[in-house]
Amino acid sequence: MSAPDRGGHGPxxxxxxxxxxxxxxxxxxxxxxxxxxxxxGVDLDVRARHSMVILGxxxxxxxxxxxxxxxxxxxxxxxxxxxxxxxxxxxxxxxxAIMDRTGMLFQNGALFDSLPVWENVTFKLLAQKRVTRxxxxxxxxxxxxxxxxxxxxxxxxxxxxxxxMQKRVALARAIAAxxxxxxxxxxxxxxxxxxxxxxxGLIVDVVERLGATAFSITHDMASAxxxxxxxxxIHKGRIVWNGAADSLGHTGNAMxxxxxxxxxxxxxxMELRK
Amino acid sequence: xxxxxxxxxxxxRAVLAAxxxxxxxxxxxxxxxxxxxxxxxFWRQFTRHFVEVAYFSLPVVALTALFTGMVLALQxxxxxxRFNAESAIASVVVLSVTRELGPVLAGLMVAGRxxxxxxxxxxxxxxxxxxxxxxxxxxxxxxxxxAPRLVAATLAMPLLVVVADVLGVMGGYLxxxxxxxxxxxxxxxxxxxxxxxxxxxSGLVKAAVFGFVIALxxxxxxxxxxxxxxxxxxxxxxAVVSASILILALDYAxxxxxxx
Numbered sequence: 001m002s003a004p005d006r007g008g009h010g011p012x013x014x015x016x017x018x019x020x021x022x023x024x025x026x027x028x029x030x031x032x033x034x035x036x037x038x039x040x041g042v043d044l045d046v047r048a049r050h051s052m053v054i055l056g057x058x059x060x061x062x063x064x065x066x067x068x069x070x071x072x073x074x075x076x077x078x079x080x081x082x083x084x085x086x087x088x089x090x091x092x093x094x095x096x097a098i099m100d101r102t103g104m105l106f107q108n109g110a111l112f113d114s115l116p117v118w119e120n121v122t123f124k125l126l127a128q129k130r131v132t133r134x135x136x137x138x139x140x141x142x143x144x145x146x147x148x149x150x151x152x153x154x155x156x157x158x159x160x161x162x163x164x165m166q167k168r169v170a171l172a173r174a175i176a177a178x179x180x181x182x183x184x185x186x187x188x189x190x191x192x193x194x195x196x197x198x199x200x201g202l203i204v205d206v207v208e209r210l211g212a213t214a215f216s217i218t219h220d221m222a223s224a225x226x227x228x229x230x231x232x233x234i235h236k237g238r239i240v241w242n243g244a245a246d247s248l249g250h251t252g253n254a255m256x257x258x259x260x261x262x263x264x265x266x267x268x269x270m271e272l273r274k
Numbered sequence: 275x276x277x278x279x280x281x282x283x284x285x286x287r288a289v290l291a292a293x294x295x296x297x298x299x300x301x302x303x304x305x306x307x308x309x310x311x312x313x314x315x316f317w318r319q320f321t322r323h324f325v326e327v328a329y330f331s332l333p334v335v336a337l338t339a340l341f342t343g344m345v346l347a348l349q350x351x352x353x354x355x356r357f358n359a360e361s362a363i364a365s366v367v368v369l370s371v372t373r374e375l376g377p378v379l380a381g382l383m384v385a386g387r388x389x390x391x392x393x394x395x396x397x398x399x400x401x402x403x404x405x406x407x408x409x410x411x412x413x414x415x416x417x418x419x420x421a422p423r424l425v426a427a428t429l430a431m432p433l434l435v436v437v438a439d440v441l442g443v444m445g446g447y448l449x450x451x452x453x454x455x456x457x458x459x460x461x462x463x464x465x466x467x468x469x470x471x472x473x474x475x476s477g478l479v480k481a482a483v484f485g486f487v488i489a490l491x492x493x494x495x496x497x498x499x500x501x502x503x504x505x506x507x508x509x510x511x512x513a514v515v516s517a518s519i520l521i522l523a524l525d526y527a528x529x530x531x532x533x534x
Contacts, residue, residue: 072406072410110402110404124411127316
């Protein structure tokens with residue numbers, strides 16, 4: 001289920017004759033919680049240096065998919081490959097090596113309350129002793145500047161920041177170690193439209209600058225169009241459509257078009273308790 | 275017959291559930307301890323929690339020990355006077371405080387204060403994705419959150435109990451000399467003469483075990499919490515109750531091991 005090659009944000013355009021292997025490859029991913037089958041055979045390829053956006057309603061399995069890729073949840077069945085490596089067969093060290101090249105922006109930021117902003121931003125670098133505490137302040141200032149925040153913000157506590165600033169700090173933390181895969185979980189949820197657009201712009205900018213592969217999940221259509229090269233829609237634990245992000249709203253797929261246009265009537269029926 | 279079977283099934287389910295929890299907590303503890311053998315060790319986290327347990331718990335432990343020693347002297351006097359055994363009060367106070375009351379009361383106070391705080395902090399981190407965030411930042415949550423807390427509480431509790439021992443005995447001394455009319459020198463000599471090194475050592479060993487149990491239950495309950503604020507609240511309650519019960523049960527087991 002690969003989307004057509006659109007070049008993406010990355011500097012390298014892949015050859016049409018021999019497409020590069022996907023950065024992330026999911027095959028037959030299944031996960032149930034009790035009797036609820038959340039993922040029911042997810043198949044998906046994410047191209048290197050491209051931005052993939054997964055769309056879907058609440059409870060459709062978006063977050064579980066991302067957690068399976070990151071190893072935060074163990075899938076019941078199926079294959080998760082990163083750079084051609086089956087992550088379920090990797091040693092603890094090899095899995096850690098993949099995590100070292102990965103960044104993640106959580107929906108609510110997930111900043112550590114007990115640490116000031118600068119330590120949040122440079123947490124991975126400090127934990128791995130890749131920088132000294134003195135140098136970490138400069139690294140934090142640089143990462144904060146990339147997301148449009150002043151270095152002085154580094155001395156504040158996360159609880160002193162607004163929702164938009166927390167999101168920016170979380171983005172700075174996700175990119176501070178210069179990852180080559182960045183995951184974004186609902187990056188604009190809870191933000192006003194202008195701040196949402198600002199965050200999307202920052203995401204596109206930093207992913208381009210890093211030359212990274214981006215994997216986002218969202219139900220915000222405007223955000224999906226802004227940050228995505230490719231898009232896929234997940235419904236009831238399955239990928240029901242996969243294509244170019246700029247075709248959202250007129251894909252010809254009834255489910256995607258209903259979701260993209262926010263229509264009440266269509267093949268997707270909301271399960272309401274009466 | 276059916277009622278009997280239902281009752282047996284009920285008992286069986288309860289035993290299996292209890293065994294499952296024991297297994298989960300044991301595996302949790304083993305995993306946390308295994309991180310002590312593998313670098314890195316988060317010294318800053320250790321220092322923060324050591325100060326939290328050893329320094330910030332001092333006032334509550336000190337006051338508890340002081341008043342307990344005072345009450346113990348007063349109550350012993352009322353009882354022993356009936357048998358003309360008032361001279362034994364100093365011995366009773368010093369042995370009770372060092373062997374039992376110092377470690378147990380300090381343990382219960384710290385369980386209420388630190389066990390609850392650990393469960394609430396880790397529980398909140400769990401339900402706000404901060405624990406998952408640690409994993410994505412290449413940091414094992416057991417290594418960062420649990421191992422330093424276990425070591426800090428295990429090492430800090432004996433220090434608190436030394437303070438509790440001193441203040442508990444001092445409380446008895448103050449009541450004995452200022453209210454009950456004992457001669458100060460006699461009270462001190464009576465206290466010192468019955469005190470054996472094992473009395474103090476057993477109390478300190480108990481304190482270390484209690485410290486470990488308090489941190490273990492606080493971390494485990496917090497780590498296993500889910501469901502938002504309500505889940506964190508339940509985890510906090512569970513941490514304090516389970517640590518308190520374990521402290522009392524282990525106190526009996528350790529006393530039997532040391533003195534029977």
